[in-house]
Amino acid sequence: MKSLFKHLALAALIGLSGPALASLAYVSNERDNTISVIDTQSMEVIDTLPVGARPRGILFSGDYSKLYICASDDDTVQVMDLATRTIIDTLPSGADPEQFALHPNDRHLYIANEDDDIVTVVDVKTKEVLAQIDVGIEPEGMAISPDGKWAVNTSETTSMLHWINTETFEIEKNSVVGQRPRHVEFTRDGKIAWASAEIGGTVHIFDVDTIEEIKLINFQIRGVPQDRVQPVGIQLTSDGKYAFVALGPSNHVAVVDAQTYEVLDYLLVGARVWQVALDQDEKFLYTTNGVSGDVSVIDVDQLKVIKSIKVGRFPWGVVIAPTS
Amino acid sequence: MSLLSRAAAATLFTLASAGPLQADALDVRIGYVQWIPDRGPVLSNIIPEPADSGLRGAELAIQDNSTTGRFLGQNFELSSDVSDSHDDALAAFEAMHSDGTRLFVVNAPASTLQAIMARASDDTLVFNAGAKDDALRTAECHVNLLHTAPSYAMLTDALGQWLNMRRWNNLFLITGPTDEDKAWADAFRRSANRFGLKIVQDKPWTFDADLRRSAINELPAFTQARNYDAVVVADVRGDFGEYVPFNTWLPRPVVGTQGMSPVTWHRAVEAWGAAQLQSRFENLAGRHMNSDDYAAWAAIRSVGTAVTQLKAAEPMELRNFLFTEQFQLAAFKGRSLSFRDWNGQLRQPIPLVHPNSLVAQAPFDGFLHPNTEMDTLGFDRPESTCRINR
Numbered sequence: 001m002k003s004l005f006k007h008l009a010l011a012a013l014i015g016l017s018g019p020a021l022a023s024l025a026y027v028s029n030e031r032d033n034t035i036s037v038i039d040t041q042s043m044e045v046i047d048t049l050p051v052g053a054r055p056r057g058i059l060f061s062g063d064y065s066k067l068y069i070c071a072s073d074d075d076t077v078q079v080m081d082l083a084t085r086t087i088i089d090t091l092p093s094g095a096d097p098e099q100f101a102l103h104p105n106d107r108h109l110y111i112a113n114e115d116d117d118i119v120t121v122v123d124v125k126t127k128e129v130l131a132q133i134d135v136g137i138e139p140e141g142m143a144i145s146p147d148g149k150w151a152v153n154t155s156e157t158t159s160m161l162h163w164i165n166t167e168t169f170e171i172e173k174n175s176v177v178g179q180r181p182r183h184v185e186f187t188r189d190g191k192i193a194w195a196s197a198e199i200g201g202t203v204h205i206f207d208v209d210t211i212e213e214i215k216l217i218n219f220q221i222r223g224v225p226q227d228r229v230q231p232v233g234i235q236l237t238s239d240g241k242y243a244f245v246a247l248g249p250s251n252h253v254a255v256v257d258a259q260t261y262e263v264l265d266y267l268l269v270g271a272r273v274w275q276v277a278l279d280q281d282e283k284f285l286y287t288t289n290g291v292s293g294d295v296s297v298i299d300v301d302q303l304k305v306i307k308s309i310k311v312g313r314f315p316w317g318v319v320i321a322p323t324s
Numbered sequence: 325m326s327l328l329s330r331a332a333a334a335t336l337f338t339l340a341s342a343g344p345l346q347a348d349a350l351d352v353r354i355g356y357v358q359w360i361p362d363r364g365p366v367l368s369n370i371i372p373e374p375a376d377s378g379l380r381g382a383e384l385a386i387q388d389n390s391t392t393g394r395f396l397g398q399n400f401e402l403s404s405d406v407s408d409s410h411d412d413a414l415a416a417f418e419a420m421h422s423d424g425t426r427l428f429v430v431n432a433p434a435s436t437l438q439a440i441m442a443r444a445s446d447d448t449l450v451f452n453a454g455a456k457d458d459a460l461r462t463a464e465c466h467v468n469l470l471h472t473a474p475s476y477a478m479l480t481d482a483l484g485q486w487l488n489m490r491r492w493n494n495l496f497l498i499t500g501p502t503d504e505d506k507a508w509a510d511a512f513r514r515s516a517n518r519f520g521l522k523i524v525q526d527k528p529w530t531f532d533a534d535l536r537r538s539a540i541n542e543l544p545a546f547t548q549a550r551n552y553d554a555v556v557v558a559d560v561r562g563d564f565g566e567y568v569p570f571n572t573w574l575p576r577p578v579v580g581t582q583g584m585s586p587v588t589w590h591r592a593v594e595a596w597g598a599a600q601l602q603s604r605f606e607n608l609a610g611r612h613m614n615s616d617d618y619a620a621w622a623a624i625r626s627v628g629t630a631v632t633q634l635k636a637a638e639p640m641e642l643r644n645f646l647f648t649e650q651f652q653l654a655a656f657k658g659r660s661l662s663f664r665d666w667n668g669q670l671r672q673p674i675p676l677v678h679p680n681s682l683v684a685q686a687p688f689d690g691f692l693h694p695n696t697e698m699d700t701l702g703f704d705r706p707e708s709t710c711r712i713n714r
Contacts, residue, residue: 162395180654199654201660
């Protein structure tokens with residue numbers, strides 16, 4: 001299989017020399033211990049990379065040269081060099097890292113340690129642990145405000161957002177939200193934060209200046225029992241037009257008007273959709289569908305699902321590099 | 325880990341800042357009363373049940389509540405008593421009750437639970453985390469009694485749905501001699517009727533031989549019949565049931581209290597974040613989490629979830645909140661759980677497991693219900709005479 005992938009990779013590289021600009025999507029496969037690499041031009045898997053045990057959260061370094069990977073069952077964060085597609089380093093992460101977020105300073109990595117009820121802050125350059133912050137039970141989602149002031153962690157069983165001051169590494173405020181909060185996403189201007197509550201079935205909209213909830217979004221899909229509608233991943237378009245919310249075992253992604261907070265549509269994707277990512281020019285949205293083991297591609301202009309791509313077992317996270 | 329030790333000072337510092345945000349702290353005391361009657365000598369006594377089944381689940385839930393509560397100034401405290409007899413359990417309840425405790429989790433037989441309810445003041449809220457008797461959900465309900473343990477009917481309906489789905493319609497039922505065995509078998513007969521299954525043989529277990537020596541001789545003869553798709557065993561305490569698989573007359577699978585079983589919880593459940601609950605429990609108790617642990621955990625987490633949302637702990641206020649749509653228990657079964665307003669039963673999916681793996685989790689697709697598919701398991705509103713929220 002390895003050599004086959006190499007051929008495909010080579011073919012992809014040749015393809016790169018053409019006029020069309022390709023970029024690459026990376027998908028972590030939780031139960032295969034691999035990362036699938038998808039060419040967004042051909043929408044095909046061009047490489048499958050072995051990584052640590054139970055890879056979940058993934059994100060890029062500021063310059064997109066490296067991929068950070070939460071290898072949850074190895075209790076470490078791996079650093080992959082994307083030019084060579086090899087693991088070049090590991091970071092001390094604390095136990096069972098699940099999700100993380102990189103501060104705009106490109107150095108402070110905030111890691112949610114799901115089993116230990118803490119958030120670990122690591123300097124990716126010096127590999128020094130800067131702080132370990134006690135949060136609620138099963139910390140999961142991590143997000144950092146665009147101005148770098150706030151790191152927000154969601155703790156699933158505690159059902160709170162913990163607002164961490166990134167200068168003091170202290171919690172300044174706790175906001176109770178719906179059951180099992182999973183993900184936080186800031187708007188580009190940093191004024192609004194979106195938070196999903198998986199079991200609550202809701203998305204909570206926060207005003208970041210006051211840290212007060214200003215809106216609650218509910219979802220109802222015809223023919224789907226209400227308790228299967230479980231919001232997880234969120235992506236916002238930079239023009240402020242849309243929010244896309246992955247709705248878990250309802251197998252739908254909600255399209256929300258990011259100004260009025262009205263739900264515009266529900267798009268049917270693969271089974272148990274968890275995370276979503278926009279490509280760099282925001283033409284396509286990629287979703288990871290854990291149970292069906294594939295990635296659905298949504299055309300953002302038409303709001304239509306146009307393709308599903310088979311990846312590894314239980315795809316979890318997805319990120320897309322800029323056009324190269 | 326030495327890299328992390330550097331952060332110890334920072335951790336201590338942040339701990340202080342994570343303290344109460346509200347000026348007035350809230351103290352919530354919960355009493356846990358357990359009495360499990362001796363099961364008597366059993367034939368298949370190879371793996372004994374842990375004596376602290378239930379208790380350790382309660383302890384974990386108090387930890388979970390407290391971790392959450394420290395951000396809101398809410399303190400949770402458990403008083404627990406593992407009794408040796410019905411009378412001791414009542415005495416333990418009365419002692420806690422006269423100390424002012426008004427929130428209880430009881431893991432005891434139905435008769436003990438009923439005696440406790442008779443002694444409880446009107447402002448006492450009790451969670452049943454042990455007794456599975458259907459009568460507690462169909463006729464003998466109490467306004468202030470909620471059930472986090474599933475009824476026998478919920479368990480056997482889960483099995484009945486699965487048998488229907490697999491089209492294993494013809495069944496050989498073996499029922500043990502105890503009242504629990506008969507209650508389980510009665511529940512299964514009801515489920516068979518609901519899901520179009522046929523019990524082609526319905527035989528009581530009457531042997532008193534030690535099957536470790538003679539299972540291979542006794543059971544094939546006992547399970548002789550012209551044909552059946554599966555053998556269903558009703559042997560709640562685990563007396564003879566472990567010897568039925570692989571010893572049946574026809575080469576057929578065994579389901580029920582042994583073989584593949586419907587359960588409240590099992591170590592093989594790991595989806596929907598359950599892996600985290602399992603590892604938290606194993607760190608605390610040094611063993612796997614079982615069904616009794618889960619029922620006690622769910623009861624105390626229900627209290628904790630309600631206290632977090634309400635920012636109050638008055639038992640009757642909590643009770644009423646537990647029946648509103650705002651209450652949702654996140655309990656690692658892939659759906660939000662809630663209480664049935666007619667009989668106080670926690671509606672929940674039921675895993676079907678064999679000793680080392682999860683086979684499936686009921687309810688299954690295609691078994692429809694106008695409100696929630698979870699109400700296809702157990703006694704739905706029209707099937708119960710209870711109306712505790714009139």
